[in-house]
Amino acid sequence: MTRGHLQIVVCAAGPAADVTQLITTASQQSWTTAITATPSAHDFIDTAALERLTGHPVRSTYRSSPGTRRALPAANALIIAPVTYNSLNKIALGIADNYAMTTIAELIDRQVPTVVVPFVNAALAARAPFQRALASLRSERVRVFLGTDDGWEPHPPGSGNDRQRAFPWTAALEAATRWPARHRPVAPIAADSKRA
Template sequence: MTDQLLLVVCAATPLRRIGDLLDLLQPRWQITVLATPAAASWPFLDGVAERTGRPLLHRMPLPDEPWPALAPDAVLVAPATFNTLNKWATGVSDNLAVGLLNEYLSGDVPIVAAVHVKPELAAHPAFAANLAVLRTAGVRLADSRPFTWQAAIDLLP
């Protein structure tokens, strides 16, 4: 049986290569992709639902729509942007992606985040503290330079 992976994607340049990430993950994982609002509009996600066999999630369901059945064995946030990491660390839940990340943070599902933040933003005084909050909560952070999908995959259970 294949393990279930919730893949949260943010709007950053590595998203252009999501096909490469799916190639690396699919032998082991059944993947559900959840896009942040900014990422949801990027054309690189076209075809993801067909490729994974699961709907691409990107917003809260409307009142007459079913809630997606999610029971991931792990969560991967890749690429994880400055905006998403800071919202998540401070408990902001203003979209489906960070809302679910906040819910999983208090549980026992392993979470890995592939940090993709430009140096100018990484130097922001709040950023290091917010990464420390996520680490303390058990999030495994892959902060490789140059950015690679493999650095994050290596941290998955």
Template sequence: MPTDRVLYLLGSAAPPVLALPPVIKQAQAAGWDVCLGLSPTAADWLADDLGALESLTGHPVRHRHRRPGQVDPWPPAAVALVAPATFNTINSWALGLTSSFIVGFAAEAIGKRIPLVTMPCVNSALASHPQFGRSVDVLRDAGVRVLLGDGGFIPNAPGQGQPGAFPWERALAVVRDT
């Protein structure tokens, strides 16, 4: 069924990416047509599940740039959620380094004025790196809703991650209101 409520869910390789099916189902229950994109490492982590994820979304799972002349297999996005977004994803995106499909899409979406929401997933040591703070500021200044700190993801101490506590519900609520 065609819809203009197309959500691009773009995940990078942080542990919450391993629990995508309930997130996709929750977004679909809210009326979103979900297209799933992954960083190359996240796609490798989920290699055994890609077929099931494609069946769930009804779209190919993308983790590479298209070849020149290749038709885009996804409908146009109404909004994109980049989550979980790793330290590398946030910094690459802010710096315009588009070697991965998800970062390339997100960087271009800023210029296309496609609404963007991101929820980082980094530990407190990485979050304290000076470039990370600058990158978050760059993305916010570009109009990206960065859900970090109160009302979003709160970094944990290194080695103390709780992937099951990743606040997907908050990310989807912000997407809904975007």
């Protein structure tokens, strides 16, 4: 018996290559998983390996081929990791310019427990737009895993490769799965439906 379905969205940052750590840990805890990737994230991941590991296609478009309908499994939790400076700002503003961003916008609106783990350098994190985006997402009850209390801070510019190995995959899963029990899975999102 599974504990539920974890939807994972990866963005184009170094730790995306290590998302298998999250999938493996979630599977060991009886969660099913599926990956959605931003268009640029495909350069960071091994799509075929992730599909074998999850048993689901890695999605980044609204439909895989004309006339094909494929729904994502009902989501009990959503982890967006690693999230880039650009993607975090788009999520906060509700910009849904690709399949991943549309999926995120809809699942947040449906109040699916959501954890976001930024992977940004300190110079970008100090920018006012980023700070506003953090506050905006937190006001919508999105758990942004960043700060002293979380033990995950922005890294100094130019040190991303070294910081990648410490990415908090397990802590993100714990945060997503400790969400209040009143949240129930939502109906699947049709993969070929694009919100207006």
